[in-house]
Amino acid sequence: MAVRRGVPKAGLSREKVLDAALDQIDAHGLPALSMRKLGAQLGVEAMSLYRHVPNKEALLDGLVDRVMETAFANLGEPAGDDWTSWLRTFAHSLRSALLAHPGVLPLVATRPVNSPDALRMSERWLAAMRAAGLPLGRALDVVNVIAMFTIGHTLAEVGQTPGHEGTEPDLDQRSGDLDPAEFPNLLEVIATRAGLDFDSRFAQAVDILITGYAGLTEVALDPGQQGAEGR
Amino acid sequence: MAVRRGVPKAGLSREKVLDAALDQIDAHGLPALSMRKLGAQLGVEAMSLYRHVPNKEALLDGLVDRVMETAFANLGEPAGDDWTSWLRTFAHSLRSALLAHPGVLPLVATRPVNSPDALRMSERWLAAMRAAGLPLGRALDVVNVIAMFTIGHTLAEVGQTPGHEGTEPDLDQRSGDLDPAEFPNLLEVIATRAGLDFDSRFAQAVDILITGYAGLTEVALDPGQQGAEGR
DNA sequence: GGACTCATGCTTACAGCGTAAGCACAACCT
DNA sequence: AGGTTGTGCTTACGCTGTAAGCATGAGTCC
Structure with a gap:
């Protein structure tokens, strides 16, 4: 013992x-x-x-696992058989977890998630999504694509240099340097803030991805069987 | 002089x-x-x-700019008014550029692109997409979402620890550790390789995103979210 | 009790890092 | 020629991750 x-x-x-x-x-x-x-x-x-x-690298790996686990912890078990809403929740929960520790984000983006918890979670999600009617390969695709997009988007959102705030998309800081004749559109973006809202952009892109994949599986089966997936 | x-x-x-x-x-x-x-x-x-x-940080920034510029260089001017195919080309060109220098990818993901070339390129793309009929905010959204997804996907693809190859999705290496009773789906994934093809997954997701955004602009010339006003 | 085991934390030491400061030199301009 | 300026070298400082070995004290076993 x-x-x-x-x-x-x-x-x-x-x-x-x-x-x-x-x-x-x-x-x-x-x-x-x-x-x-x-x-x-x-x-x-x-x-x-x-x-x-054992060393600093392992410590950093541990941090990644820890952050990812909080993303899963806020999530619970997928319930019902509307996988599209599980996934939406997953995406937003992951983004929240990442935004809660921006400094760790570059690590999350860069190293594998090895925690047993994450493996268990993957297994459960795959099982649930298959049960909800998705082919295995497609289920893995959607989950991965959502995760990768979330990481990419949040990386851009948190902004660049780690350990430095910069809540504004840093385009602003050089708006003075831009020649209005050469960059009319960029300047209009800065002025109107069109397309600079991370929250709504993220939500919209996630919706597009999910409904896109939902459409794929509908067509692949027989039309009319799986039915409504919209939001 | x-x-x-x-x-x-x-x-x-x-x-x-x-x-x-x-x-x-x-x-x-x-x-x-x-x-x-x-x-x-x-x-x-x-x-x-x-x-x-001036210092190492600036050197790294320079590397990011350089890699991004190769992505743009292989691209040329957007021609015609089918913005969906420009964007698809952009996505794949960006991925190629990133894959060509995997070691730089964590830098690209982490720091802003400040090169004047990139700014000029953004301006030109925004102009072209507006001319093709997209509202400014939406144009910026699509381009950014595509870029963010590409970076996120490629990060996952290139794999984790920088400076280490690992062409296999590293799940394989621990397939021996997995209890078949507990992880039947993960093991099936490994065995069948369903959902493990980065090329086709990337292409599919990019298509979904682009056609999704294309659908938005078709249907919603006014019921968009908060900011979607014409011009 | 005493002896033994062993995880813990400290000390010391080393090679490597980014870079500040100052010097020596060669090429150019006037 | 003299001055100026860009270039590269030298030296040095404070910082990093971590290898090696030692002291301590709690726990188990005789």
Whole structure:
């Protein structure tokens, strides 16, 4: 049996390390995260962290898993057989989770999600969507496409340089540099803010994707069988 | 006038520095790029690079611009007034450009594109799409959504850890760990490879997005969401 | 009790990083 | 010629991730 020997001196643990790292990133941005500073925040030397995390890369992977798990946690089990509304919820829940920790987003975009929880979640979703009538391959396609789009969109939204706010789409800052004769449309965009609303743009694109895939599966089966999928 | 004074000793230039950096990243991955190694590859000390680039961040920005410019260069001017096919071409051209330099992709995803060329290109596209009948806001939406999706999809495609290949969707590597009773669908995915073809998935999703937006402009010349007013 | 095991956290040390500051030189202009 | 300027090198600083080894104290077993 696994006998519990030796007890923490400073109450450190993998979970606490991850929590602290997330705090640090939320507060000061991803580039400001170093093992020494992280240790300092926990009242501990940098090397002590290596008892709970094999290296910094693994720590970052852990952060990705953690953020993804919150996206799933707010989600629950897919209920009913209207997969289109599950997916919409999933997309928005994922975006919320990503926006809650913008500093981690580049990591999420860049490394695989390996957590067992995520695997279990994928399995359950695939099962549910098949049960709702989608072919396996198509089910995987929709989920992946929604996830990839959400990540791409949120990356653009959170904006560029990690650890730097810039709530405005940064086009504004150089609107002064733009020659009105050469860039009339860009200037009109800035002036009217047409097409600059991330919320509605995201919702609209997700709807388009979902109804598009729904249309695919309808036609592929016999017309009239699956019926209404609209919103 | 700009008088050319002082001539390079080792024939260095901003362009050559960017070229070398791109080579280095293509060959050994993004994390392996350091100013010292880059200098060494150019037969020069690290500090010499700072005569041509203000700092490493700016160098990375330059790489992003460069890759984006190749995407535009393979594209040409939008011709005719079928904006749907321009956009499809744009999406695939962007994906090719990104796939050509996978190591740069995390940078593209993470920092703004500031190059004047990109601005000019945006302006021209907006003008052309308006001329083809799209409201300004919608035109910007479609282009942005396509770009964001392409970046998100390609990020997932190129895979995770930068500087590491892994052509297989890395699910394979742990297929042995999966309990067939618990993960029947995931295992079927791995076995049949259903939904694992990046090329066709990307093409399909892009088509769905474009025809979705095309449908919007057809149907809704006035019942659009909040901002959709004609011109 | 005493001995042993072992997880924990600290200390020290090293190689590598980005880059600030200042110097030496070569090419050009006047 | 003298001055100016662009170029590249040298040195140095503070920071990074982490390898290696040690001290401590809690827990188990005799």
